[in-house]
Amino acid sequence: MSKPFQIFVTGTDTGVGKTQTSRALLSLLVDAGLAPEGFKPYESGCTSLKAPSDALTLREAARSTLPLDVLCPHRFRAPVAPGVAAARLGREPDWNVTLAAWARLKHGPAVVEGAGGLFVPLDSRHDVIDLIQALRLPVLLVARAGLGTLNHTALSLQALAARRIPVRAVLLSRSSQERDASERDNRALLEARHSVPVLGPVPFEADARRRHAAFRRALRPLVP
16 A cells, blocks of 8 residues: 655745645645645644644645644744744643544645754754654655755755655745746755756746746656
8 A cells, every 4th residue: 555645844044935825735635535624733823722723724725624633733923933932831832642633644645844944943942854764754844945045955955854854845935926046956956966856937927826836847746
């Protein structure tokens, strides 16, 4: 029996398109006749703790009926790293709660979305990269398409390689309409230097539906 499709979506930074990537992957899995789950274990910057926007976006894309306490067990209002938000409240997010939530999801197709980049703190002892390692999932690394991405992507790939975490692909995404001369070379340079598949770049689209469609097109090669 083949292993279900499971992947951890992380980024080189915040705001690079992780949630859009996760949503697109989940929708493609649904279209393929699968019943995936979207797992967002830590979400900060929540306007409402009862309605964490990223987790709700993933649940809708997956057409899931699971409760938010499973899909997003740790939620914070402050728009800072989850571990920092928790420390401000004098709290320590329970790592075992995270692992127990994953235990309910790990037997089927799943897309797990991190918070920020690899070394964003989740609690006083764990960063995002520790969560990836604990869940034993391959990574889809989302990065900006333009200037600076060679450095940021290389540092992230080196950190993952040091822990022997497999990288399924890098996805480049444009976050603005502005033209960037470096985009012409970045994909080829990353593939050549790091021997990793590079998808995209996803073009910038102001319209939400067109942007979703653009992410789906770029990510389709990953979905069985």
